[in-house]
Amino acid sequence: MADTDFTLIIGNKNLSSWSLRPWVLMKHFEIPFAEKMIRLDQPDTRATIKDVSPSGLVPCLIHDDTHIWDSLAIAEYLAELYPDQHLWPRGxxxxxxxxxxxxxxxxxxxxxxxxxxxxxxxxxxxxxxxxxxxxxxxxxxxxxxxxxxxxxxxxxxxxxxxxxxxxxxxxxxxxxxxxxxxxxxxxxxxxxxxxxxxxxxxxxxxxxxxxxxxxxxxxxx
Missing domain, CATH: 1.20.1050.10 (Glutathione S-transferase Yfyf (Class Pi); Chain A, domain 2)
Known part of the structure; x- marks a missing residue:
């Protein structure tokens, strides 16, 4: 599959464990994406995240007009888009x-x-x-x-x-x-x-x- 226009919405790298999961997966498999970090624990954090993530939580992967707002769902979506990468084990x-x-x-x-x-x-x-x-x-x-x-x-x-x-x-x-x-x-x-x-x-x-x-x-x- 050709390079795709992904944006990954994440929280602070020191704090956001759920953001780490799809981020490290995409980096390791060299799946190109733009990163947008929303700082957590700020007065406007909830409203800012809600503007881009339907659940009001991070992470959220944006691909064209599709929003995927769950770490495991993001991983499964990428596994389907990149079958030759074998994001899941073979067998x-x-x-x-x-x-x-x-x-x-x-x-x-x-x-x-x-x-x-x-x-x-x-x-x-x-x-x-x-x-x-x-x-x-x-x-x-x-x-x-x-x-x-x-x-x-x-x-x-x-x-x-x-x-x-x-x-x-x-x-x-x-x-x-x-x-x-x-x-x-x-x-x-x-x-x-x-x-x-x-x-x-x-x-x-x-x-x-x-x-x-x-x-x-x-x-x-």
Whole structure:
């Protein structure tokens, strides 16, 4: 498919975990897009977002006259537009597992998200949280270990299904949270996966944007 006129509406790079997901996916697969950032937690934030996103939330992908206002829906839309890119893993069973994992991230892990809001530029806070966070972390690591064991190495590693995919993009904010609120003791395969995700060029580029926000004095404390 030829280059397409996409605009991706996002929130602050240090704070907006949902914005990170489609952004890192599009950057990694070199899908061209214009970026429009709306600063969160401002008096006019809600009204400004509502002008461009039907849900009043970010992210929102605008393609011609179509607005897609959900991270997973954006990923699915792009997978349909760019089938040769294989945004989902190759192989029916691998795709089924990847979709289950992405959907579980999309709808679950409320304790982790509520207790550990994304703070991309911070590391090593050492805030573990209560049993709900522990349960979420344990479940996420179990999912990762299963995918890595069944598909990661056999499909060329180092990501959950060998090549970077939508499943990895959906868990990118969790990688950030583990660095922010850890350190966590994890197995070697999980440590290697976390490192591969963190050093992904698209993740590093997002981090540069988050640090620029911090340097500009957007965040205190």
């Amino acid at each position: 029916q069973k691998a795709r089924a597992l990847a979709r289950c994992m992405a959907s579980e991230m999309h709808s679950g892990f409320s304790s982790l998200r509520g207790t550990w809001p994304m703070d991309f530029v911070k590391e090593g806070k050492g805030l573990w949280g209560g049993p709900g966070v522990r349960k979420d972390v344990t479940r996420i690591i179990t999912l990762w270990e299963d995918a890595l064991e069944r598909y990661g190495a056999s499909l060329g590693g180092p990501f959950l299904f060998g090549r970077f995919s939508i499943a990895d993009a959906m868990y990118a904010p969790v990688v950030s949270r583990f660095r922010t609120y850890g350190p966590l003791r994890v197995s070697e395969p999980i440590a290697e996966y976390l490192e591969a995700m963190w050093t992904l060029p698209a993740m590093q580029e997002w981090g540069e944007g988050a640090r620029k926000e911090a340097d500009a004095g957007w965040y205190r404390g």
